[in-house]
Amino acid sequence: MPKITLNLISGRTIQQGVAIEAGKEKPSYREACGIIEIDPVDFKQLGAWRNTNVRVTSAYGHVIVKAVEATQGPHPGIAFIPMGPWANQVVNPRTYSTGMPTFKGTPIEVEPAPSEEVLDGIRVVQEAVRGAKV
């Protein structure tokens, strides 16, 4: 399967805002934020259909999300995951002494993972923290 390299940014969308107020345990949260927006040019390189699940990997972690076509594009080379627990599995947590993690501008690799499942908002966090020790 082809693997492509992109620059990840995260941020708010109105669907994300509505979903967090409707309840983060609901499927609508996963539909709104468990996605990655990719430019059509990059989709071609990825060699996957729209709405395929993909594995996103960075130096800081990995997550399964659904790949969709960019809604606010074109932005070739840039991928967008709405702010939330899915994006936060892979963002750069370094603050460089400012207190602020680097939520925008994390190098990532994206590869198709059609047989993997996108977890819901609660489980994606619970699974990731399982077994964490003091």
Added chain:
Amino acid sequence: MTKTITDVICPFCGTLCDDIEVTVSDDGKKILEVFNACAIGNEKFHHAMAKDRPVRPRMQQADGTYKEVSYDEAVEYTAQMLANAKKPLMYGWSSTNCEAQSIGHEIAEAVGAVVDNTAAVCHGTTLIAVQDVGIPSCTLGEIKNRADRILFWGCNPAHAHPRHMSRYSIFPRGFFTGKGSQSRKLIVVDPRHSDTSKLADVYYQVEQGRDYELLQAFRTALKGEWLPDVVAGIPKERIYEGAELMKSGRFGIIFFGMGVTQTLGKNHNIDAAISLTKDLNEYTKFSIMPMRGHYNVTGSGEVLAWQFGFPYSVDLSRGYARYNPGDTSSIDLLIRGEVDSVFTIASDPGAHFPISAVKRIASLPSVAVDPHITPTTEVSKLHVPVAFVGIEVGGNAYRMDNVPIDTRKVVDPPEGVLTDEQFLERVLIRVKELKGVKA
């Protein structure tokens, strides 16, 4: 007969819309309809009515499931956790009222906690820049009535502050802006062709992470000095044109968001944006304003600043207030493992902190105070549901332009559910007993 309550304040984003109308049932217990709010605000009012909403505190069991406990037990657990910790973190505060924040700070002082608000993942770097170079700002009312040059830099109000453009920045007809959007020129800078940028007169698709360069290029262009052919992906001719467009206005405003605060460069990006504003004042009137996210994150900064002198990341563990982002900020403290219990209120670090910081929260004694079920409540040891501020209890909140607005209560909370203030007051009394502090 239903009853309509007017001039309700929307408790979602920093725009703090004050024209919401809510229709409630005759007994004043149910919200039936919400008028004027955006999609997000509307959802928030309706979610308060959700049948599956938790109404009693829930304690995590050994197998990871949750069991209901009483508020008395929740107060005791919270007070014991805070009083016994060497350095607890008390994070959040941005979706509650200033009154609750003030009580929380009293607890923090008694137990020697670190108090931090959601500016940590939002406009914290803006606050650092403001301390470095100051900020020439104004109110949203002035923008509505006067501003004819609007810049949105690294922010997307069409999604994040849905009524900002219609109430203040682009469409309203003000005293000196009688033709509404026709009186204004809109400039948008964003690496994505966002829905806000689609409304723009001039759009700059800046290379991601090159905001600092482009801001400094505008400063250079204002003075008519030399520029390289392309800066941050933008040809120099367009930068000179943009600089002229800003200069030619009577009153301009730069709104900026996470695109500059969270991108590498961080506070230095904001330094450059504020310096650009300062330079523009050589030619015309210009202001700058951060697009604050939570409806009362500004208030949390205000209350912290007037009580301890600093707007976020305040460390009280030595008995006096210290402030040093990078050292006393939540994410760094969590990742370095320097706190030994976590109290979160009115925010959701479980969803919005990098996962390495969330792992630490899950591994420590932890309490989450929030009306919703969130990733934070589902990894914390105790979840305390409370009433929604701005819907089920009033209280003061600060709009993004630092204007304080009293929110209004429209319905009663579910029976027996405490407000943030009531819960914190009870914790404070118990903490004082445990610490031997005089009441």
